[in-house]
Amino acid sequence: MSEPASAPSRAAFRLLGAVVPIVLIGASVALYRADLRGRRPVEATAKAYSFEVRRPAESEMIRYAPSPDFAAQVVVYSTITDALGRVRLKGLDQMERDAWLDVPLHLDEQLAAARELALDSIESRPGWPLHRYLLGKVVYTRDRRTPGAEIVPDRWLVPLRSAARNAQGIDAVAETLAAVTLEAWTTIPAAQKRDAPEILGRSFLDPSFVRKAWGVSANAIGPDAATGAVPDSAASLRAAARAAAGIGETKSAGELYRRWETAEWREREADLVEMRRRTAKGDYVGLVTASRNFASRHSAGDYDTPAAREQLEEVLRLWPRDSVEAWAGSRRAEIVRFFLEGRMSGVDGTVLAGAVSSLTGVPFPTQARLFLAAGLEEIAEELASGSMTRGSFEWTDYYVDLARHHLERNEKDRAAEALSRIAPAARGECDAAIAAASLAQNPPPPQPAAVSSADGTIVAEAWSTNGMLSLCLDPRATAKRSLVVNVTSSGSGLVEWGWNDARGGTVATEAGRATIRVPLAGREGRDVFFLRSALGGTIASHTARIE
Numbered sequence: 135m136s137e138p139a140s141a142p143s144r145a146a147f148r149l150l151g152a153v154v155p156i157v158l159i160g161a162s163v164a165l166y167r168a169d170l171r172g173r174r175p176v177e178a179t180a181k182a183y184s185f186e187v188r189r190p191a192e193s194e195m196i197r198y199a200p201s202p203d204f205a206a207q208v209v210v211y212s213t214i215t216d217a218l219g220r221v222r223l224k225g226l227d228q229m230e231r232d233a234w235l236d237v238p239l240h241l242d243e244q245l246a247a248a249r250e251l252a253l254d255s256i257e258s259r260p261g262w263p264l265h266r267y268l269l270g271k272v273v274y275t276r277d278r279r280t281p282g283a284e285i286v287p288d289r290w291l292v293p294l295r296s297a298a299r300n301a302q303g304i305d306a307v308a309e310t311l312a313a314v315t316l317e318a319w320t321t322i323p324a325a326q327k328r329d330a331p332e333i334l335g336r337s338f339l340d341p342s343f344v345r346k347a348w349g350v351s352a353n354a355i356g357p358d359a360a361t362g363a364v365p366d367s368a369a370s371l372r373a374a375a376r377a378a379a380g381i382g383e384t385k386s387a388g389e390l391y392r393r394w395e396t397a398e399w400r401e402r403e404a405d406l407v408e409m410r411r412r413t414a415k416g417d418y419v420g421l422v423t424a425s426r427n428f429a430s431r432h433s434a435g436d437y438d439t440p441a442a443r444e445q446l447e448e449v450l451r452l453w454p455r456d457s458v459e460a461w462a463g464s465r466r467a468e469i470v471r472f473f474l475e476g477r478m479s480g481v482d483g484t485v486l487a488g489a490v491s492s493l494t495g496v497p498f499p500t501q502a503r504l505f506l507a508a509g510l511e512e513i514a515e516e517l518a519s520g521s522m523t524r525g526s527f528e529w530t531d532y533y534v535d536l537a538r539h540h541l542e543r544n545e546k547d548r549a550a551e552a553l554s555r556i557a558p559a560a561r562g563e564c565d566a567a568i569a570a571a572s573l574a575q576n577p578p579p580p581q582p583a584a585v586s587s588a589d590g591t592i593v594a595e596a597w598s599t600n601g602m603l604s605l606c607l608d609p610r611a612t613a614k615r616s617l618v619v620n621v622t623s624s625g626s627g628l629v630e631w632g633w634n635d636a637r638g639g640t641v642a643t644e645a646g647r648a649t650i651r652v653p654l655a656g657r658e659g660r661d662v663f664f665l666r667s668a669l670g671g672t673i674a675s676h677t678a679r680i681e
Contacts, residue, residue: 483507
């Protein structure tokens with residue numbers, strides 16, 4: 135057994151127990167008084183510039199900020215907003231209007247006071263990079279407001295660069311540094327311009343910043359350097375390509391576009407791998423998130439190739455079927471529609487039908503088409519026969535699909551019955567007419583209706599004003615033929631082409647001319663071919679023929 139503590143030891147413990155709380159209370163009081171002292175200049179500045187009237191929410195933030203330097207941060211940021219932002223006077227009372235109208239009269243003094251608060255904040259918490267960020271921003275804002283004043287870039291570059299180094303995950307810091315560097319480019323010493331591509335590269339991770347700043351960057355550091363500064367992010371590269379094309383930098387635009395194609399496909403593959411990984415781990419929540427991420431980041435219409443179709447089919451196969459969404463506005467529905475628009479050949483219908491099983495508001499004709507593609511004709515027919523709109527135009531595609539389904543099985547009577555259920559006014563439409571001709575074994579027309587001569591030339595009137603060509607293709611006549619399109623543009627650039635609003639490929643218009651040859655195998659019924667200028671010159675003319 136341990137010996138009992140001696141009387142002096144017990145007395146020492148009691149004394150310690152009494153002294154420690156007193157010391158802690160004293161320390162707390164000292165910290166509280168220091169906090170009050172630190173807040174006084176912040177509150178005085180806010181009061182001097184009518185924050186309680188103009189910015190009541192910010193006044194509350196100042197009051198409840200955890201420390202004086204964070205309270206000062208609110209004042210500094212609000213002051214910058216006063217200098218750069220706008221205010222709507224409509225709906226304000228007279229006191230608020232007067233307070234806001236008074237701001238421009240004292241803005242220089244307010245900016246100077248904010249600068250002092252920013253310096254005090256750095257002194258009290260030197261390791262916090264956002265204090266340096268706000269110091270650089272408020273100093274730059276004040277300098278650019280002073281006409282004829284001596285420009286000293288180090289006054290704002292040094293704190294902004296320090297903040298950017300130590301807050302690399304915050305977009306606003308990087309973008310502010312890049313923006314002020316570009317805006318004050320002519321005043322910055324040459325030695326400090328050398329790392330401009332690196333500074334821009336970080337800010338170019340944001341596509342919206344790329345759209346605003348790539349052209350200015352090209353003027354400052356040159357188009358080649360600005361092109362090289364764009365990171366290999368598909369969204370940023372696409373924004374940069376469009377920005378370059380918009381200012382006539384076709385060489386840079388072409389390089390950025392090609393890089394976008396590579397980056398976009400790489401990111402699609404990476405996002406699909408993430409879906410596979412989540413599936414293998416049985417991570418349901420992670421798989422739903424990964425599925426939605428894929429669909430939100432990548433448009434189905436960006437690629438219409440065999441590999442892209444396989445990729446999208448796998449996305450739908452992996453997507454959890456009990457993930458409930460509305461058909462309208464659903465990214466999953468966008469992928470399903472991609473296949474329904476003339477791309478059903480070779481796709482597993484059960485995957486498409488399963489993909490919409492947990493979507494709400496799916497149109498009945500669409501459900502019936504998908505059930506039929508999945509081999510569930512009986513369910514499809516129940517939907518069709520039970521619909522109050524059966525026999526209307528919206529059911530035409532389903533009945534054509536049903537007729538083709540029976541023709542493939544040589545069930546002519548059932549095919550004829552399906553065609554008879556099409557609305558009379560729709561029976562002359564392209565897909566219905568081709569199915570009826572196949573049923574009757576009528577010979578196909580030698581050329582589509584838009585062709586004007588024996589050599590397959592398509593009449594100019596067949597093209598719409600926005601570069602779209604609607605063709606009625608009977609595979610019995612066109613399966614072994616190709617569509618040949620000659621394009622003339624106002625200058626060198628890139629032209630995208632495809633079917634039914636999905637990009638099938640891109641061609642360069644060297645010296646303003648290009649020829650596109652597209653096989654027609656696998657195309658049946660009404661298909662819409664399109665041309666659109668991706669980059670560079672606008673499309674001046676186009677001619678087409680089937681050969």
